[in-house]
Amino acid sequence: MRPIGGEIELKLTDFKVYFTDSGRSSIRLFLRSGDNRYKKYLLPNYFCEVIENIFVEEKITYSFYDVFEDLSIDEDYINTQEFDVLYVINYFGQYIALDNINLDNKILLEDNVFFYDFTNQNNAKQWYAFNSYRKISTLADGSLVKTNLTIDVDKILKEEASFTNEKYRAKAIKYSYINKNEFNEQEYLNKFSYAEELLDNQRDVYMISSKSLYLLSISSIDEEIRKKRFMKLKFLFSEFSILENVDNYSFFIMKILKRDTIKNKLMQSNIFLPVHWLKSTQDNELYNLVISVPLFENYNDDEFDYLINSLRDLLK
Amino acid sequence: MRPIGGEIELKLTDFKVYFTDSGRSSIRLFLRSGDNRYKKYLLPNYFCEVIENIFVEEKITYSFYDVFEDLSIDEDYINTQEFDVLYVINYFGQYIALDNINLDNKILLEDNVFFYDFTNQNNAKQWYAFNSYRKISTLADGSLVKTNLTIDVDKILKEEASFTNEKYRAKAIKYSYINKNEFNEQEYLNKFSYAEELLDNQRDVYMISSKSLYLLSISSIDEEIRKKRFMKLKFLFSEFSILENVDNYSFFIMKILKRDTIKNKLMQSNIFLPVHWLKSTQDNELYNLVISVPLFENYNDDEFDYLINSLRDLLK
Structure with a gap:
C-alpha cells in the first residue's frame, strides 16, 4: 500500500507545456524559436489558409504534400522529399498514422486544433504540437502547446491579446x-x-487570457455524449461519412456534393455549420465537399435532434 | 430555438479572475493593491499561522475575532468592531453564513483554500476571494483569485515561482x-x-506555472465520490464530526481529544493526515482537536477503506 496523505505524487512528463492566445500564435512561437525560420517545411494541401499566411509573413520556405479524399496523406511523396519539418494536421480529431514516414532527424509539427488534449502518438523525438480551444469550446482564446524541443518562451508577450x-x-x-x-x-x-x-x-504572440484559463479549470469534456452523437450521425449519414471514428470528438464531418446549397438552407433553419475549410491557394476537392457538425454537449439533445432532423430533410 | 453553430454564447460575470502561484501570494496581491495596506483588518483566531506572518511582514493593522468549536464565528463581536476588511475562512469547504454581519462599506476577504471553485455567496459589493490548489489537488502551485475590486495586477511577476x-x-x-x-x-x-x-x-507574487494550468485543464473533481466518502465518514465517526455537510468536498474533519496520539499511530500504518492547523499566536481549542481526512478521488476505494479501518481501530 502506498503512503496515504502528504503531498500527492505525480509522474514526470517528457514534454513541456505552454499556453498562447491562439493556434496562430502557437505556430508563430515555433517559427520564431531557435533557427526554425531557416528550416524547410512540408505542409498539407488541405488546410486553413491562415496557416499559409503566417508562413508567408514569417518568410518561411515551404512546399506541399497531398491529402486524399479519405484524409490520408501521400506518404510515398513525403518520403522522397527533402525537408526539416513535417506539418501534419490531425483532421477532425483523428491522429494520422505516420508509421510509414521516416521522421529520423525531422521535426514533427502537429496541428491538433480539433483536440482538447493530445499526446505524442508517434513518439516523435522532435515534437511540437498545439491545439486551439476557441474552435472547440466556449473559450474566446487560448492554445495549448506541448513540445519536447527548446522553445523561446520569451517570445510570448506577458499580456492578453486585445481580440480576447x-x-x-x-x-x-x-x-x-x-x-x-x-x-x-x-x-x-x-x-x-x-x-x-x-x-x-495581430502579429505578436500573447499569453492565454485569465478568463479562458478559469473556464478551462471548471469545464470538462463529456466524451460519452460526444461519442454517442458521433455514432448516431455516422449511422444516419453513413453515405456522407469520411472518418470511421476519431480519437477526440469535436465535430462529425460529412462529404456532401452540394455542400454550399445544404449549408445555406440550414441557415434558414437557424443552423450555422462551420466549413473546414472554404479555400486556400492549393487545389483539393475536400475544400468543396466537407461540412462539420458540432458535437459539443453545450447543445442539448433537443437542439441536436433538431439539427439532425433538419439535415435529414435536406439530404433526402 | 437558439441559433445552433457559430460562436458559443457566454454570460458575462460580475467578477474578474486572476491566477497566482499560491494562496499566500493571493493575500499579498490584495494587501499590495491600492491603499489596502492602510486598512484595518479583522482576522479569525483559528487560522494558519502563515497568514499572520504575511500581515506582519506587510506591516498591516489587524485584530482578531473568535471562531467557536462548531466553526461558527462571533458575529456580535464583529458587528461592534471598527474595521475595513473582514477576513473570513470558509473552513473545510463550508461557506460561513454572514447574513447577520453588517458588511456595508466593508471589504469581504474570503479565504477559500479548501475550495476548487467558489462563488460570492454573500453578494458582497466589495469582494476578494482566493483558493490554493496545492492544498486540495495534485498541483504543486497555484491560486485562483476572484474579485469585483480593482487589483494592481502588475504586482504579479510574469514568471513562475522557483518552489514550483x-x-x-x-x-x-x-x-x-x-x-x-x-x-x-x-x-x-x-x-x-x-x-x-x-x-x-518568497516575498514576491508570481504567476501560476504552465504545468499547473495544464493539470487544471485536464483534471476534474468527482464530487460524487467525495460526497459519498464524506457521508460514510460522518456515519462512522458521527461523535467526532464537526460539520454536517460542506459546499465543496476536500477533507472530512474530525475533533479528537487525543488527536496527536492518533495522528502518530496512523503514521505507523503509512497514513499521514494533515492537521489544520497546529498552532498560531492565538488561543483556540480547535488547534488541539482537529484532524483532516482527505476525500480526494486520487485515492482508490481500497486505500480509502484501509484509511477508515485504521482510524476505526484506533478510535474504538
Whole structure:
C-alpha cells in the first residue's frame, strides 16, 4: 500500500507545456524559436489558409504534400522529399498514422486544433504540437502547446491579446440576445467580426487570457455524449461519412456534393455549420465537399435532434 | 430555438479572475493593491499561522475575532468592531453564513483554500476571494483569485515561482519511489522540505506555472465520490464530526481529544493526515482537536477503506 496523505505524487512528463492566445500564435512561437525560420517545411494541401499566411509573413520556405479524399496523406511523396519539418494536421480529431514516414532527424509539427488534449502518438523525438480551444469550446482564446524541443518562451508577450476581450463581450451580447431578448443579432455579429479582425491583424504572440484559463479549470469534456452523437450521425449519414471514428470528438464531418446549397438552407433553419475549410491557394476537392457538425454537449439533445432532423430533410 | 453553430454564447460575470502561484501570494496581491495596506483588518483566531506572518511582514493593522468549536464565528463581536476588511475562512469547504454581519462599506476577504471553485455567496459589493490548489489537488502551485475590486495586477511577476519546479521534481521522485521502487523516502521528503523552504522565503507574487494550468485543464473533481466518502465518514465517526455537510468536498474533519496520539499511530500504518492547523499566536481549542481526512478521488476505494479501518481501530 502506498503512503496515504502528504503531498500527492505525480509522474514526470517528457514534454513541456505552454499556453498562447491562439493556434496562430502557437505556430508563430515555433517559427520564431531557435533557427526554425531557416528550416524547410512540408505542409498539407488541405488546410486553413491562415496557416499559409503566417508562413508567408514569417518568410518561411515551404512546399506541399497531398491529402486524399479519405484524409490520408501521400506518404510515398513525403518520403522522397527533402525537408526539416513535417506539418501534419490531425483532421477532425483523428491522429494520422505516420508509421510509414521516416521522421529520423525531422521535426514533427502537429496541428491538433480539433483536440482538447493530445499526446505524442508517434513518439516523435522532435515534437511540437498545439491545439486551439476557441474552435472547440466556449473559450474566446487560448492554445495549448506541448513540445519536447527548446522553445523561446520569451517570445510570448506577458499580456492578453486585445481580440480576447472583444470576443468575450460579443459572447455576452449573444447570451443576452438569446436569453433576455436584449440587443440584436447584428450587434453580436459585428462584435465577433471586429474581434476576428483584431486577431487577423495581430502579429505578436500573447499569453492565454485569465478568463479562458478559469473556464478551462471548471469545464470538462463529456466524451460519452460526444461519442454517442458521433455514432448516431455516422449511422444516419453513413453515405456522407469520411472518418470511421476519431480519437477526440469535436465535430462529425460529412462529404456532401452540394455542400454550399445544404449549408445555406440550414441557415434558414437557424443552423450555422462551420466549413473546414472554404479555400486556400492549393487545389483539393475536400475544400468543396466537407461540412462539420458540432458535437459539443453545450447543445442539448433537443437542439441536436433538431439539427439532425433538419439535415435529414435536406439530404433526402 | 437558439441559433445552433457559430460562436458559443457566454454570460458575462460580475467578477474578474486572476491566477497566482499560491494562496499566500493571493493575500499579498490584495494587501499590495491600492491603499489596502492602510486598512484595518479583522482576522479569525483559528487560522494558519502563515497568514499572520504575511500581515506582519506587510506591516498591516489587524485584530482578531473568535471562531467557536462548531466553526461558527462571533458575529456580535464583529458587528461592534471598527474595521475595513473582514477576513473570513470558509473552513473545510463550508461557506460561513454572514447574513447577520453588517458588511456595508466593508471589504469581504474570503479565504477559500479548501475550495476548487467558489462563488460570492454573500453578494458582497466589495469582494476578494482566493483558493490554493496545492492544498486540495495534485498541483504543486497555484491560486485562483476572484474579485469585483480593482487589483494592481502588475504586482504579479510574469514568471513562475522557483518552489514550483522543485515541488514537481519531488512529486516525480515520490512517484518513482512508489511505482518503480527507485529513490527512497528521504529523498522526496528532503526535496519537499526544500521546496517549502523556498516558498516560505518568497516575498514576491508570481504567476501560476504552465504545468499547473495544464493539470487544471485536464483534471476534474468527482464530487460524487467525495460526497459519498464524506457521508460514510460522518456515519462512522458521527461523535467526532464537526460539520454536517460542506459546499465543496476536500477533507472530512474530525475533533479528537487525543488527536496527536492518533495522528502518530496512523503514521505507523503509512497514513499521514494533515492537521489544520497546529498552532498560531492565538488561543483556540480547535488547534488541539482537529484532524483532516482527505476525500480526494486520487485515492482508490481500497486505500480509502484501509484509511477508515485504521482510524476505526484506533478510535474504538
